[in-house]
Amino acid sequence: MPELPEVQRVVDGLNEAARGRTIRAVQVRWPRYVEGVAADGLPALLAGQTIGTARRRGKYILLPLEHHGLVLHLRMTGQIIKRPAGDEPAHTHVVFELDDEERIFFADARKFGRMVVVPIGELDAAEAALPLGVEPIGESFTPEYLRTVCAGRARSIKNILMDQRLIAGIGNIYACEALWLAGIDPFRSGDRIGKKEFPAIVRAVREILETALAHGGASISDYRAVNGESGTMQNHFIVYGREKGTCPRCNETIRRLPDAGRSSFWCPGCQK
């Protein structure tokens, strides 16, 4: 499930593989993947357009073309892969044929992902309208900000970290890992986080995301970079997916419990 580091790598991969290329033809295999314009009109609409510079906002990918802009979300199992024509990934929903004889495949096994198409003049407005909070690796994500959004909230700190309207880009994996790093119990409610604990949480979130960016993201489930390579961050997880494993900090056994529908992994020994 791609989170901020994985989405960033897809954006970097798109810019390496597709920027400046021209879309020769478009195929739509699963029309509901496309929103904003009629899917059957997409080939005629996008053919001939040159691909601009992709950027990321939260877990969204914004891809400007000449006359239209794409707002993409990979959700859980989405992939954007560049390959030769004959090497098509499973569950491909949209194909861009490029002028270098390769293709960009937009694939998604669970069909949760979407490609929203807007006129290029509306792309910035569409981005601004995304219901997203601050970027967790940006200047705005400060201990003071986190303290403000936690104040008076009975929801768990982990749930708050994962709320895209408050902080954009953190999912289940990095919320679990960041809270382990900070030594904070993921089930503790936001309004019971002490003033001195916010800097540690903010520091941990930044550290875990920056480490993941440096490792090219984590490849679990279906995540791949645009060039098909895997990230290696999954090899550095301490708690996520490590139920019944041993905490390297205190030797307690890692546990898993659902919180608001999502599996929380944490160490009861040293996360208080």
Next chain:
DNA sequence: AAGTAGTCCTGAGTGC
């Protein structure tokens, strides 16, 4: 108004 349930999907996991 904040929080919960339902929805979309299908591969993977479980039980028999």
Next chain:
DNA sequence: TGCACTCAGGACTACT
């Protein structure tokens, strides 16, 4: 081995 069943999970909508 295989079938039937359950479930995860990001973000959105519809309730309470």
